[in-house]
Amino acid sequence: MTISQGISSQMLYTILQDGMSTNYNNYANLLAQIASNSKLTSIADDPVATVNVLKTQKGLDNIEVYLENIGIAQDEITELDDMLDSLNDDIVSTYKPLAVQAANGTYDTDSLQAMLQQLEGGLETIIQIGNTKFNGDYIFAGTNVKTQPFTINKDADGNITSVTYNGTPADGEYERYVQTGDGTYEVINAPGDSVFGYYDSATGESEGIIGTMVETINALKVLVEQPTEAEVTAANEALYGLLDRFDESVSQITTVQTKYASAYNNMEMAKTSLDATEVNLTSVLSNLKDIDITEVSTDLYSAMYAYQASMSLLSQVYQTGTLLNYL
Amino acid sequence: MANLLSALNMNANSLKVNENAISVVSNNVANMNTIGYHKQTVNLATRTNEIPIGNNVYRQIDSLAGVQIASVTRSTNKYLDNAYRGALAQLGCLQQQQNNISDIADLFDELDGTGIDAGLKSFFEALNDLNNNPTDSTARVAFLESAQTLTSLMNTTAEKLQEQMYSQLGDGVSADALADSPFAAEITNINDLFQQLADVNESLARTQTGNLTANNLLDTRDTILDKISEYMDFDLEEYPNGTVRLSLNGVDLVKGTEVLGKFTVQTASEYCAQQGITYPDDWDGALAVVNIESTDGRVFGNINDTITTGKLGGYLTTGSDDAGTVSADYILGKLDQLAVTIADIFNALQTDANAYCIDPTTWTLSDANRNVNIFVSSDGGAISATNIKINDDLLADGGQWLLATAYFDDPAQFDANAVGNNSNVVNMLNTREAAQAGLGGLTFEDFYSALVGSVGTALSNIDGEIEAQQSIVDNLDLQRTAEYSVDLNSELTDLIKYQTAYSAAARIFTTCNSLLDVLVSLGG
Numbered sequence: 001m002t003i004s005q006g007i008s009s010q011m012l013y014t015i016l017q018d019g020m021s022t023n024y025n026n027y028a029n030l031l032a033q034i035a036s037n038s039k040l041t042s043i044a045d046d047p048v049a050t051v052n053v054l055k056t057q058k059g060l061d062n063i064e065v066y067l068e069n070i071g072i073a074q075d076e077i078t079e080l081d082d083m084l085d086s087l088n089d090d091i092v093s094t095y096k097p098l099a100v101q102a103a104n105g106t107y108d109t110d111s112l113q114a115m116l117q118q119l120e121g122g123l124e125t126i127i128q129i130g131n132t133k134f135n136g137d138y139i140f141a142g143t144n145v146k147t148q149p150f151t152i153n154k155d156a157d158g159n160i161t162s163v164t165y166n167g168t169p170a171d172g173e174y175e176r177y178v179q180t181g182d183g184t185y186e187v188i189n190a191p192g193d194s195v196f197g198y199y200d201s202a203t204g205e206s207e208g209i210i211g212t213m214v215e216t217i218n219a220l221k222v223l224v225e226q227p228t229e230a231e232v233t234a235a236n237e238a239l240y241g242l243l244d245r246f247d248e249s250v251s252q253i254t255t256v257q258t259k260y261a262s263a264y265n266n267m268e269m270a271k272t273s274l275d276a277t278e279v280n281l282t283s284v285l286s287n288l289k290d291i292d293i294t295e296v297s298t299d300l301y302s303a304m305y306a307y308q309a310s311m312s313l314l315s316q317v318y319q320t321g322t323l324l325n326y327l
Numbered sequence: 328m329a330n331l332l333s334a335l336n337m338n339a340n341s342l343k344v345n346e347n348a349i350s351v352v353s354n355n356v357a358n359m360n361t362i363g364y365h366k367q368t369v370n371l372a373t374r375t376n377e378i379p380i381g382n383n384v385y386r387q388i389d390s391l392a393g394v395q396i397a398s399v400t401r402s403t404n405k406y407l408d409n410a411y412r413g414a415l416a417q418l419g420c421l422q423q424q425q426n427n428i429s430d431i432a433d434l435f436d437e438l439d440g441t442g443i444d445a446g447l448k449s450f451f452e453a454l455n456d457l458n459n460n461p462t463d464s465t466a467r468v469a470f471l472e473s474a475q476t477l478t479s480l481m482n483t484t485a486e487k488l489q490e491q492m493y494s495q496l497g498d499g500v501s502a503d504a505l506a507d508s509p510f511a512a513e514i515t516n517i518n519d520l521f522q523q524l525a526d527v528n529e530s531l532a533r534t535q536t537g538n539l540t541a542n543n544l545l546d547t548r549d550t551i552l553d554k555i556s557e558y559m560d561f562d563l564e565e566y567p568n569g570t571v572r573l574s575l576n577g578v579d580l581v582k583g584t585e586v587l588g589k590f591t592v593q594t595a596s597e598y599c600a601q602q603g604i605t606y607p608d609d610w611d612g613a614l615a616v617v618n619i620e621s622t623d624g625r626v627f628g629n630i631n632d633t634i635t636t637g638k639l640g641g642y643l644t645t646g647s648d649d650a651g652t653v654s655a656d657y658i659l660g661k662l663d664q665l666a667v668t669i670a671d672i673f674n675a676l677q678t679d680a681n682a683y684c685i686d687p688t689t690w691t692l693s694d695a696n697r698n699v700n701i702f703v704s705s706d707g708g709a710i711s712a713t714n715i716k717i718n719d720d721l722l723a724d725g726g727q728w729l730l731a732t733a734y735f736d737d738p739a740q741f742d743a744n745a746v747g748n749n750s751n752v753v754n755m756l757n758t759r760e761a762a763q764a765g766l767g768g769l770t771f772e773d774f775y776s777a778l779v780g781s782v783g784t785a786l787s788n789i790d791g792e793i794e795a796q797q798s799i800v801d802n803l804d805l806q807r808t809a810e811y812s813v814d815l816n817s818e819l820t821d822l823i824k825y826q827t828a829y830s831a832a833a834r835i836f837t838t839c840n841s842l843l844d845v846l847v848s849l850g851g
Binding site: 008009010011014015018038040041042043044045046047048050051053054055057058061065069072135136137141142143144145146147166167168172173175176177178179182183185189322323324 | 359360366429432435436437438440444448452455458459460462463690733735736737740742744745746747748749750753756757760772773776777779780781782783784786787790801805808809812813814815816817819820
């Protein structure tokens with residue numbers, strides 16, 4: 001402040017007091033910044049930075065949500081994958097060899113009966129897997145998550161007439177979506193019919209592992225009942241014909257697994273990029289908001305010295321006083 | 328002897344003059360901390376006996392009559408006073424505006440993560456949970472609760488804005504609200520100041536009858552004028568007797584010893600009714616109208632446009648709904664826009680012909696959602712930020728199942744069992760990043776943060792203006808202090824000066840006295 005005119009006593013005090021209060025304000029402001037570790041104490045401090053803080057904060061919160069979603073989705077896919085793996089194992093190591101043995105025609109009735117029971121148990125297991133629930137929902141039912149996807153129907157003699165699929169069909173809107181990024185969704189479920197197939201004796205529809213198993217069981221039943229030569233030959237031929245279908249079923253299941261493995265990998269990549277973005281945004285937010293502690297501490301000390309200096313100056317002026325002290 | 332006696336006389340006068348000069352110094356020192364005090368200075372002048380001198384040197388000496396006090400002048404500078412008062416009026420206006428905006432800004436302090444922005448964020452987070460678990464009752468209830476939090480945040484903010492808008496000038500309709508408003512109180516204050524000015528004018532008219540000025544009364548007068556300038560700008564004319572005529576746009580407010588015009592306020596609706604204007608549709612002014620009521624019975628209606636500065640100007644500009652000004656009214660309009668857009672978008676998705684809710688008793692899809700909007704207004708009128716709320720049907724027991732989560736792109740694919748279908752929630756989630764036509768092509772959150780930004784910018788701009796204006800006022804004030812206020816050093820110097828003169832005069836008195844003694848004892 002330049003003063004061109006004479007300085008009156010009151011004016012000197014005013015100037016000194018103004019200076020002291022400015023220094024005190026600077027000091028207090030820096031203290032508040034350090035206490036809150038934030039450059040922005042009000043939206044008016046820096047409106048542009050405020051808007052950016054809000055946007056960045058939103059981005060960070062979204063990333064957290066997406067990462068959580070990915071976690072849940074990956075859990076479900078892993079669960080699905082594990083079960084299908086064990087199913088494939090069972091098909092390759094148990095069900096198909098049983099069918100091969102039965103087709104050989106060298107076993108007696110008791111052995112055939114045992115094989116039949118084992119295969120019937122296998123079908124139960126497959127259907128149980130098809131009816132698996134995850135978080136209270138059937139995971140192989142498409143979007144019909146509260147409807148049990150597979151049911152076995154038998155006639156009075158205990159013969160399987162059909163295994164129906166009650167979920168959303170593979171050619172329907174079966175997808176359940178999970179958000180893994182802004183406007184990006186991953187499908188996390190597989191329709192049961194594309195994995196396990198179904199069977200209906202009335203229409204002759206027989207698909208997938210379920211169709212194969214039911215037909216194998218039916219052929220074995222014929223063998224166990226000790227039929228005529230011709231019937232045996234027909235049943236054995238039927239069993240031979242079914243052997244390939246075991247392999248087809250396995251590859252059908254593997255196709256579904258591959259599809260979900262790729263969804264899993266997509267999410268894994270999304271996770272990596274979300275993690276990287278999170279690091280970036282955190283540093284952006286920190287730049288916008290956080291104080292540079294070295295800089296602010298230095299400023300704080302210089303503000304403190306300025307404040308002390310102005311106080312000591314004021315006291316000195318009061319001590320020096322006026323002409324009055326010398327009269 | 329005659330000369331000795333006249334010298335004594337002169338001395339007596341000199342003692343009196345210095346005594347009086349010291350009393351002026353004493354008045355200065357006594358008032359060194361008095362607000363509005365103007366330093367007074369003694370002007371000494373020679374005293375002359377007006378006698379014909381001719382060529383007589385003794386007559387010439389006889390004509391010297393010592394010293395007299397010509398006047399006591401008061402430091403004053405009209406230019407500085409005018410500049411100071413003008414700047415003060417500007418500052419008063421800005422400070423009042425800042426008050427209003429900072430009240431508004433307090434409502435939008437989103438940095439602590441508790442405002443509408445945070446509400447929108449948790450609304451979409453709850454929607455995401457619903458997307459992950461469309462058949463989960465808890466996720467549905469949680470979504471409705473977060474939606475309710477969002478609406479009540481809007482309600483509270485809108486109510487507070489409304490309160491803020493009506494807090495200064497009343498609500499534009501109720502006379503009681505206006506009478507209780509701070510604006511009405513300020514009008515009373517300024518009318519009081521007019522009366523005080525008239526009183527000082529009266530004292531001045533009685534006191535300052537000659538050429539000498541009534542300095543302390545002038546101080547009082549100037550202090551009152553300074554105070555009035557905090558409220559508004561005015562025109563001023565000063566008369567030789569120190570009285571002033573205060574007028575506004577040619578209308579006399581104070582002249583001589585009388586208050587000629589008083590300010591009165593009325594609500595905007597009352598004024599409009601008198602003028603035949605439809606309120607509030609055709610009225611674009613402030614919520615209150617200032618009139619001048621003249622003592623001669625004339626009324627100068629609606630002088631709002633004349634009062635553009637000072638505290639009163641500040642009240643009138645921020646209370647108005649001028650486009651482009653960041654006022655409570657403007658922000659309320661923006662919030663309404665946000666509330667309406669959110670309600671429209673979500674209600675449309677909820678009641679879409681291909682969207683379905685769930686019947687949890689049978690775990691099948693149902694179209695019971697078709698007539699159940701998510702967002703409704705609490706008073707049956709059009710939706711606004713003030714009245715937006717969640718439909719009671721959804722909040723009732725089991726109401727959460729009415730939320731339409733399923734959606735079929737191809738209606739032929741409809742399957743009543745597809746309760747896990749979450750495509751409608753995906754549609755809702757997608758509105759988050761979608762440009763909304765109702766919000767000028769911005770997303771919900773961008774629209775809101777832009778609003779926060781504009782409030783922050785308005786406040787930071789006005790803070791900057793105030794800082795600049797404050798430094799102008801401070802500078803002028805400092806100049807006035809420099810010119811007007813008492814400096815102890817110079818007063819003490821004056822004191823020594825007059826004291827020395829007094830002692831010298833006393834010494835001369837003693838000398839004259841002893842000379843007279845000599846003279847008297849000559850005969851004895």
